[in-house]
Amino acid sequence: MLGNMMDTQLLIIDLLRHARDRHPSQAVVSRRLEGDIHRSDYAQIWQRSSQLAHALDALAVKPGDCIATLAWNTHRHMELYYAVSGIGAILHTVNPRLFSEQIDYIINHAEDKIVFVDLPFVKLLEPLQDKLTSVKAFVVMTDRAHMPDTSLAQLYCFEELIEAQPTDYDWPRFDENTAAALCYTSGTTGNPKGVLYSHRAMVLHAQATASRELLDLDTHTVLMPMVAMYHAGAWGAPYAAPLAGCKLVLPGAGMDGASMSELINSEGVTVGLGVPTIWLTLHNHWADNDVSNTTLERVCVGGAASPLGMVKLYQERYGIYWQPIWGMTETGPLATSLPPTADVMALPMAERYRQQTSAGRAAFGVEMALFDADDQRVCHDGTATGELRVRGPWISSQYYRNDDLSAFPDGWLATGDIAVIDPNGTLRVVDRKKDVIKSGGEWISSLEIENIVSQHPSVNECSVIGARHEKWDERPVLIVVPNKNTSMTHEDVVAFLDGKIARWWTPDQTIFITGLPKTGTGKVLKNELREQYGNVLVS
Known part of the structure; x- marks a missing residue:
């Protein structure tokens, strides 16, 4: 027997409709690529999204068509988030920091019909346009006064496209399982893989x-x-x-410390989202300019492990709660978090800091489990390790146009993270399967060593890799970016780690460099570090 409830569909456009109805004057502030600060609100975002939907109709965009964006965090990009999905098309956000060959690949793989592009990325597309066989038009996300001189053909100006269009739109209703958005993984090895999100998944993810x-x-x-x-x-x-x-404060392309700090101060930002390197960048700016007072209350940090040194620094210097989160492109992306609840804030500081370097606990709807190498479940006792697998209503079930289901065994997503889960459901990622160091048949966690070394006062950031070793197969090598005006040696590192880790975990060598290689999303490229330093222990 079924219940007697209405069968209404969960659609992305209704999130913006809710904001228009309940919070029409709430501010949306963005730093535009033209250099100015643009001020809007949810009522205006609704109107401009409606105008954009009419413009997409005029460009003959049909339901199911993929529409690409190469764009930063601005109000125009947000309007595309709603207009494209709202008419039943698919928003394909393209990472412009990928290699040009990867950009070419994913636009063709998605068969994008139109590409919306921010000013800094126009030159990036010019040499690719003849290879983009499905693309019919390009739209530069600016006004006529800032339109660039470009060789891109079938070129439109964003503001001209929408300026004469009506400010309301009869948004269609359709099945909530309809595809809404497409995002490809970073693709550090092989071609990027597409994750195709549905309206239902994104609405449930937004609620969570x-x-x-x-x-x-x-x-x-x-x-x-x-x-x-x-x-x-x-x-x-x-x-x-x-x-x-x-x-909502959208920083445009302003990802440097000075730009971040300016917006935080001028707009009274209380919560920030970003990878650890973003908050390291902000701290370095604040430290250089002797800043200690801020409106920022929480930084929600994912994409890489939270270094204990940064957790303590943000609390003790700035009074900011470092809130760990965990997720992947394939998980919506957010799956777990550790917000500053009463029970967390009541912990002794040492224990609280330790908890803040975990990945937190799963939100309702996300199920987590650990599996060993024999595909058997591992108990959640806070000690036993296994590969983390997850499932839930906003977790991907396969990659877009890809029949390889090896990452999705028995209805789970195999994350590639080696982790432990304690009896309270707190997740702690031990390492990535590809980054764990296998020394003499035993595992060494690169993340745990990094976590401790990050607390050294002379360390700005660090990374640990497994280097080839004639006797032990692999041994840990530490790579450090020192703080300004400091000096340290390998012997200093060894002394600092003494008593904090097992002696046989101690790195065999420390290498000092000026900066770590990173992906376009701020993750350290350990594969590049391994290529460069993977043989330093081999005579």
């Missing part, structure tokens, strides 16, 4: 993201996503913020 279990957003929150809107949907911020009715 706004809830106290994940980002804890409300009308008093001033949210600034420092994770790019071209990567995993800016961790759901463009969807969750309208739902929660919070003020």
